[in-house]
């Protein structure tokens with residue numbers, strides 16, 4: 001599976017966020033998207049998820065180079081940094097409803113809503129509480145579950161794991177890693193250690209362009225210094 005970004009440009013009025021940038025993401029790898037605050041990571045995710053229109057260029061999905069083409073946004077699982085959940089439903093009601101609506105797309109129809117919620121550490125008492133009374137970490141767990149239950153070919157994670165306790169973070173990390181064979185996983189993070197730990201490839205979004213960091217550099221002692229240096233380049237012209 002491949003997700004190809006070709007000559008993509010996106011601006012908000014006269015603020016250019018992406019300028020003719022290209023990158024190809026493949027399944028079997030976890031990609032870490034790093035960039036300064038306001039560089040455009042969430043904007044890029046919004047474009048890939050088709051939540052937002054872009055100005056020019058293409059975003060294509062396919063099994064291989066020959067089959068790359070337009071795609072249904074249902075192929076994109078998107079875990080937002082700020083969860084969007086119906087506050088008037090309990091966790092169990094929401095996951096049950098979600099599984100009913102997405103009946104034909106479930107990764108494993110034999111796993112129940114209760115079992116999924118238990119797997120992410122939401123016990124029976126939490127499951128029957130209204131989502132508006134959940135902590136941020138609990139909401140994020142529910143949001144992550146939604147994408148994992150339907151197994152989309154592309155999974156976008158906007159700053160995942162930051163609200164999870166150490167046990168939940170470890171569970172989620174293992175879960176994400178277990179998906180990578182069949183899924184294109186791109187996650188944005190500011191935590192370099194997490195990127196080093198989980199990613200096969202790092203992509204820097206800097207000065208309106210996507211830049212690869214070679215795999216051999218990710219695990220070197222100089223990685224942090226190199227990333228900081230790259231993201232600091234052109235600082236005087238950067239609006240951050």
Ligand SMILES: Nc1ncnc2c1ncn2[C@@H]1O[C@H](COP(=O)(O)OP(=O)(O)OP(=O)(O)O)[C@@H](O)[C@H]1O
Nearest residue numbers: 012015017035036037038039040041042043044190
């Ligand atoms: N809907 C919008 N309308 C106008 N400007 C926007 C909109 N969404 C984002 N922006 C602007 O685009 C720029 C990129 O924002 P974005 O949220 O994509 O950055 P980011 O890299 O995800 O940042 P952070 O690391 O701080 O989360 C910012 O200057 C932001 O204010």
